[in-house]
Amino acid sequence: MSAAPVLTGPLTATGVPIELRDLSAAYGERVILQDLTLSIAAGERVALVGASGGGKTTLLRALAGLTSTQGTLRIGTGAPVRTRVMFQEDRLLPWLGALDNVALGLPRPDRFRAARALRDVGLAGRERAYPHELSGGQRQRVALARALAHRPDLLLLDEPFGALDALTRADMHALLDTLLTDTGATTLLITHDLEEALKLTDRVLLLADGQIREDLTVALPHPRRRTDVEDLRAHLERLLH
Amino acid sequence: MTVGARSRERARPEVQAAGTPSRRPGRAWQGEWIRWLVPLLVVLGWQLAASTGLLNPRVLPAPSAVITAAWELARSGELGRHFLISLQRAGLGILIGGGLGFTFGILTGTFRAANLLLDTTFQMIRTIPNLALIPLVILWFGIGESGKVFLIALATFFPVYLNTLHGVTGIDPRLTEMARVYGLSPLDTFRRVTLPGALPGVLVGVRYALGISWLALVVSESFGASSGIGFLAMDAREFFRTDVIVLAIVIYALIGKAADALVRTLERRLLPWQVSA
Structure with a gap:
């Protein structure tokens, strides 16, 4: 049997699996992540949503190696992993x-x-x-x-379009959707925008009080329209409020 | 792939430099000339007051007398000699003081241990007036060149040190974090982030240092000097040559203006990315 086709363009990469077990993080007395257990497959596109202070950014920073944590955090299978972050501010x-x-x-x-x-x-x-x-x-x-x-193996997007106006944001969604399809990187997107999460990723995790409250698979073909994800958005909104 | 690249995104118009009023096209020359209007009127009024006898030449000589004195001193080669010696002293002092200020500013700005070890000491030395050091400088270095260069180096050290330190510590920590995430080594981070980020501050320090170097030069040439623009003025005082004294003052003013223009040119060349540059 022949191997699956591999994207070999200059910007393609091989995604890495992520394994978190009993991961905890705290700032002083305040617990941000508590015994978080999560598996993400290589090349998977995952969104993290939830209210502010729920631990989204802390989890992203832990994956980027910018925050120290307790518990098990395994990225990849042992080989060096290229992790790149796109922050909310451009940081150019x-x-x-x-x-x-x-x-x-x-x-x-x-x-x-x-x-x-x-x-x-x-x-x-x-x-x-x-x-x-x-x-x-x-x-x-x-x-x-x-x-x-x-060519990151792991691409971390921390509310990358949070500061953009609605029209520019829609442009960026279309662009990112196409580019993420072309690249094989494992992608974690943090966003407050449920529609953005549902249109761009295939799995949405709802994080609250440092733990995953909902793990939702979005099995819809890309690109997705607003109407495609309407029901899922309503479901997540009910959980959020 | 150019998905979503629509024309509605336009480059933000360049923000105008604060305090620079807008100019109408084709009338920019008026703005340039107006800078020199007040000095020109002052000189004209001064000349008029001197010619009509309103000003005693022993108190303040006419501008024409100052120009004549400049011409005579230039022809004899004396002015050039004194000027070059002063320039050499100031240049060497700035090079040593500015160089050390930059080096220590980078060190204390980058390494916490260096900051803890050195900054308090530097801040204490900074508050000592230059004039208070003259007796000690004469004892240490005598009345030769070393003492003069030392005073200029000391005076120029602090503006460069302080502004370099603030330049380094003022860099947005999010940029250094980004450099870390993007795999830059500490040396590359210094070269690509710290140094260019601190450069505007360093140049502000250099501008202050150039200004203060002439002040230190006047102080250093006022004791035991036998050459230099400061000596020229002190010597002229002995002979009541107010024209030469005023000439020395005018030279200081012109050099100060030239030094400022030099730093502005440096800023334009080295900081093309600054919106207000």
Whole structure:
């Protein structure tokens, strides 16, 4: 039997599985995550939703290695894992042009991927533009290109479109949906927007008081329209309130 | 793939520099000339007052007399010699003081241990007035060049040190966190994030240092000097040559303005990314 087709384009990557067992985190006295157990398959697209203070960002930071935790946190199968984060703020270096921002941290032989990633996010021709010369949406596109140019095994998206207006947000949803389909990275999206979670990912986790309250599989073909996910959104909203 | 790249996203117009009023196209020259209007009127009024005898030349000589004195000193080569010596002293002092200020600013800004160890000491030394150190400097270095350069280096150290330190500590920690997530080594983070992020602060320090270096130069050339613009003025005082004294003051003013223009050029070249640059 022949092997499954593998995407070999410059921006594709192999996703990694994630295994959390009894994971806990606290800031001083305040418990943020409590005995969290969760398995995410390689290449899976997962959204984390829930009220503020529920532990979403702490979990993402733990996966990025930015927060210390107790318990078991296993990413991948032993080989080095490329984890990249797209933050709520673009976090672009103001003194670098768009292309140099995307190429940040890329080894010299892989720099070609920066131009390709910028083109993929629709910013061909703006390679030399400084962040202050770009709109908010364009800056988030550069940040997305930077994350994808690294061919991450694990892509962490921390409310990446939270600061954008509704129209730009809809554009970014379409763009991200396509790019995530092209890349094989395991993806974790944190969002307050239930529709965003249901349109872009295949599994939605509702996090409350440091624990997973709901694990919802979204078995619908991409791209999804608003009407496709209406019922699921209503279900999640009922759980949230 | 260019999904969603629609024309509704337009680049944000560049924010105008604070305090710079908008100019009408083709009339920019008026804005440039207006800067020099007040100094020009002052010189004209001054010349008029001197020519009509309203001003005693022993108190303040006419601008024409100052120009004549400048011409005579320039022709004899004396002005050039004193000017170059002053420039050399200031340059060397800035190089040493500014270089050390930058180095220690980076160290104390980057490493907490260095900050704890050194910053309090530097802040204490900073409060000592330069003039109070003159007797000690003469004892340490004599009245030669070393003492003068030392005073200038000491004066220029602090503006560069403080502004470099603030430049480094003022960098958005979210950017350094991003650099860590994107796999930059500590050295690369310093090169790509810390140094360019601190550069605006460093240049503010350099601007202050250039200004203060001439102040320190005047102080250092006022004792035991036999050359330099400061000496020229002190020597002229002995002979009641107010024209030469005023000439020395004008030279200080012009050098200060030139130094400021130099830093502005540096800022434009090194900080093209700054919205207000």
